[in-house]
Amino acid sequence: MRDPYEVLGVSRDAGRDEIQRAYRRLARAYHPDVNKSPEAEERFKDVAEAYAILSDPERRRRHDAFSRPDDLWAHAGAAARTAGWTAGPWDGGRRAGFETRFRDDVLDGLSGGFFGGGRTGWGPVAGADQEAVLEVTVEEAYHGTRRTITFDRGPGIRLTVPAGVTEGQRIRLAGQGGRGSGGGRHGDLYLVVRIAPHPRYRVEGRDVHTELRLAPWEAALGTSAPVDTPGGEARVRVPPGTSSGRRLRLRGRGLPDPHGVAGDLYAEVRIVVPRTLSKRERKLYEQLAAASAHDPRSL
Known part of the structure; x- marks a missing residue:
């Protein structure tokens, strides 16, 4: 596969948090459920494999070692001593035999053989x-x-x-x-x-985001509204004068954490007006329009 640092777009000295942020961003961008382009699935697989290597300290160490020729032959020297080869200059035939054997095992190792699963006589x-x-x-x-x-x-x-x-x-x-x-x-x-x-929730870390639909009078007057959460229905207090886009926080109603504090749930307000009005509703709205000095375009 391509170099995992290149796939995730991070430097070789990137920390765990930077690698995780890069993975999440690219995984969202190339997931086949979201991205329908022909190459998205392959890119998603590359991103997942790159993250698998760089998020595991041992696999990252092995990759870094075998991606640099100097380190590769340092491993060759150690392997030679383990296998019983003599130190110092080797005669041409013996060295060639070791290099061929080591090269084959390293090639196996890149797919799991040298450090597991491949052919070896050692x-x-x-x-x-x-x-x-x-x-x-x-x-x-x-x-x-x-x-x-x-x-x-x-x-x-x-x-x-x-x-x-x-x-x-x-x-x-x-x-x-x-x-x-x-x-x-x-x-x-x-x-x-x-x-x-999910059609209703968006997850970021342990925090869960969802939409809360309100009638205009609920947003203006304030109310206590039901909101769906992954753990079941909860109620959220809507302050008077709430506008669309406001996020209402329900502490601890996100994903649980077995070893710490649970995430939060954020309900983002969306004000929904009636599609049709009865005669009485229209009359009341007309009265409100005549009595109100509110101008939303002046805010």
């Missing part, structure tokens, strides 16, 4: 860690859920998705990754959580 090698996307709904992210994950080998396994998972969070399934060789253990499978687009 003893047990652990299988490669692998990743897959796990899509959940907003409600499942809020309440938690159980899924059956099916693999190419063997029966499916029952997976518990804990309440409060967030976009980009990784769930580890031990031993369900690439196969080891030479008696090495299987790698792990990491499921990267993706929260599916």
Whole structure:
């Protein structure tokens, strides 16, 4: 694949937060449910794979090491000593044999072999860690859920998705990754959580955003209005004189956090006027228009 730093558009010394922000921005932009262009799905896969590498300290270290030739041959020297090759100058045939063998194992390693799963004559090698996307709904992210994950080998396994998972969070399934060789253990499978687009909610971190529709008189006079949340219906106090676009906050009604403070829910006001008016309603609106000095265009 392309260089993960290039895919996410971050520098090689980017911190975890910067990498996560870049991933979220690009994942939203290229997700096939949102972006219908032909190349969007492939770009989304590239973004997910790049994030999988750079968000894992060990995988990032391996990538950084093998992406620089000097470091690559430093690993070659260490591998040579481990394999029993003599230090110092090598004769041409012996060195060529090592380089060919090392090159083949490194090529395997780039897809999981050298550090797991590929061919090797150097003893047990652990299988490669692998990743897959796990899509959940907003409600499942809020309440938690159980899924059956099916693999190419063997029966499916029952997976518990804990309440409060967030976009980009990784769930580890031990031993369900690439196969080891030479008696090495299987790698792990990491499921990267993706929260599916929702017709009512928009999720940012643990905060949930939704729309609150109000009648003109409710916005003008103030009211207590019901609002849907992933955890069920709640009520929000609407202050008098509320305009469209105002965000009303319900503390702690976003996604839960098993280890800290839950997110908040933000209800954004949208004032909806009646499409048709009865004779009495029209008369009342005309009276209001005549009595009111309010000019919204002067604000």
